[in-house]
Amino acid sequence: MLRIKDHLRGLVVQALGDLGVDLSTVNFDVTEPARAEFGEFATNAAMVGAKVLGTNPRDLASRLVEQILNSSSPYLKGAELAGPGFVNFRLNNSWLYEDVSAALSMGVDGYGRSDIGKGKRLLLEFVSANPTGPLHLGNGWWASYGDSLGRLLAFVNYDVSTEYYVNDTGGQIRALGESLLALAKGEAVPEGGYSGEYVSTLARGYDGDLNDVTAAGKFASDKILVMIKESLSDLGITFDTWYSQASIEESGAVGEVVELLKANGAIEIQDGKSVFMATRYGDNRDRFLTKANGDYTYLAGDIAYHYDKLVRRGFDYAIDIFGADHQGQVPSLLGAMSALGCESSRLEILLGQMVSLQRGDEVVKFSKRKGNVVDLQEVTKEIGASAMRLLSLQTSIDRSSVVDLAVVTSKSMDNPVYYIQYAHARMAAIERMRIEREIPEPQIEDVDLSLLVHPRELELLKIQSRLDEVVSIAATERAPYKIVTWLRDFAGAFHGFYHDCSVLGDGPELTQARLCMVRGAQVAIKVALSLVGVEALERM
RNA sequence: GCCCUCGUAGCUCAGGGGAUAGAGCACCGGCCUCCGGAGCCGGUGGCGCAGGUUCGAAUCCUGCCGAGGGCGCCA
Secondary structure (H helix, E strand, O other), X not given: OOOHHHHHHHHHHHHHHHOOOOOOOOOOXXXXXXXXXXXXXXXXXXXXXXXXXXXOHHHHHHHHHHHHHHOOOOOEEEEEEEOOOEEEEEEOOHHHHHHHHHHHHHHHHHOOOOOOOOOOEEEEEOOXXXXXXXXXXXXXXXXXXXXXXXXXXXXXXXXXXXXXEEOOOOHHHHHHHHHHHHHHOOOOOOOOOOOOHHHHHHHHOOOOOOOXXXXXXXXXXXXXXXXXXXXXXXXXXXXXXXXXXXXXXXXXXXXXXXXXXHHOOOEEEEOOEEEEOHHHHOOOOOEEOXXXXXXXXXXXXXXXXXXXXXXXXXXXXXXXXXXXXXXXHHHHHHHHHHHOOOOHHHEEEEEEOOEEEEEOOEEEOOOOOOOOOOEHHHHHHHHOHHHHHHHHOOOOOOOOEEEEHHHHOOOOOOOOHHHHHHHHHHHHHHHHHHHHOOOXXXXXXXXXXXXXXXXXXXXHHHHHHOXXXXXXXXXXXXXXXXXXXXXXXXXXXXXXXXXHOOOOOOOHHHHHHHHHHHHHHHHHHHHHHHHHOOOOOOOO
C-alpha cells in the first residue's frame, strides 16, 4: 500500500539527482511539521545536504523546490522553501482517499501489515514468574507487554512462538515444599518460607508424604502453575509452550553445554568448580557454573536453556523480557551465547523497569513470601481484561512506573480504554442506525470520496494513514505503547468528527462517502485494538 | 564505590536532532430540537541543574543533583 512519505522521499531523491547532487550518504527525513500552515509534510534534505556540500541551505532548498515542482506526482499540489531551509509539501487529498480504499479492501487481516520479519522464526519468552505464588499486578503489566509485542511481531510477519519458562526446581521450590509441609503438620512456616494464605489452602489439600519435601514442592508448584495459567487466561494471554527448567536439567543438556563451553576454552576450573570466563565477553566478573556441592548453578541451566532455543530448536531469534531486577544476568547470558558461537544479534533481552504500587498517597509494599501481593486475577476480575491491558500498555517499559490502585480499580476516566472503545462503539452504532433507517450500504466504487473535505474528516484520515508506519515502528522498537498513543489520537479525532459531522444526515452522496470513511476507520481501529489485545465493543 | 534505567504541567504520561513542546486526569468556563454527552470546545500550567557538540538540543555528550534497579557457589 501507498506510503506517502516514501513517495515524497522518492521525489526528493529524484530532484537531488536532477541537480547532480549526490546525497546517497546523507540521512534526510520526511516528517509531518508541527504546524498545519507548513503543509502536510516537510523535508530537511536541504539543511543536512548543505552541510555535506558546504553550500547555503536556503539556496539548495530553493533549487530543490524548483525541481520538485517540475516532477509529476499525482499527490503534489505545491512545494515551497520555508524557515532555515525546509521544503514544505502541499498535497491534494487523494492520498487520504486511497487510504480509505485500502482499509476497505484489505480489511482487518491486511491493513497495516508489513513484512519486516520475513517469516523468520522468533521465540518470545516472558512472564516466567516462579510457580511459588499467584501472579501479582506487576506480572500482569509485563505479561500484557509481552503478549502485545508478540501480536505486533506476528503482524509484521515474524513466525512468533511464545514461551513461559517454568522455574520448577531449585531452592525456591524446596522452600515452598517445606512451607507446605510445615503448615500441613500444623507447624510454623520456616524462616524465609512462604506464608501466604494460598499456601495454607494448598496444605489443606495435600495428601502426600508429610516428610517428602520434593513431593510437596511439586504438588504445590503444580497447583500454583494452574492458578497462574488461569490468571493469564483471564487477561486473554496464552503461551505456545510452557518450558520446564527441571526437564532441561534432567535431560543432561546442562552438562553438554558446559562441556561445549569448556571445549571452546571459555571455562576455567577453580577449586574444582567450573567458572565461565565471562569477563572475556564483556561481563564485569566471571561466573560460577557449578557449586561446591557439584550442582549446576542457575546460570548454567539458563545458558543451556538459551542454547536449546537458538541451536537445538533452531529459532532464528529469541527475545526475553526480564524485569530490571534481573539485569545483572544479562551480560553473562549474552556472553555465554557468544562463547557458544551464536551471533549476539540473535538473542535480545528487553528490560522492563520496575512497577511500584500505591493506593492514594500510601505506598503498597508487597512480598510473595509473605503473601501480601496485589493479586492480578482479582484486579482483572474487577476492571476487566481490556482495561487492565490498556493501563499497562500506556507507557514505555523503559520508565519505572507507579500504579495507583485507587485509580485502577475506580474505573475512572484515567483509563483511556473507555474513551477508545467508545469511539469504536460509536462506529458500530452508526452502522446499526444505517440499517434502521434503510440507508443503502455504500459501494466504494460508486462513492465520491472527494466530498470528504471537512477539517475533522481530513484530520481523522491523516491519523489513520499513519497506522502502518506506527505499527512498523512499534514492532521494531519493541514498543507496543506506541499503538496505544495512536489509538488515543485516533479516537480523539473520531469523537471530534462525530461531534461536528453528521454521518447519516448531510445528504445522500456525502452520507455514502462518510459511511465509507467510517468503515475504513473501523478497520483501522480494530487492527490497533487487536494488537494491544483490547476488545472492540459494539456497545458499551 | 562501580554498573544499568529514568527525571517533561499539580498528578499519570507522550514527544527522543528541526519551525511557537502535547494528551489525559485535576481545576476554571462554555456546548444536548440532530447518528450514543463514557462526547465536543476554550482557559490556567512545564523540559532537574550546569557546561559542551550543532545552522538548530526537551532530544546527542560530560559533570552534578534526584529516583528506581543491579553488583550471590539464590533463582
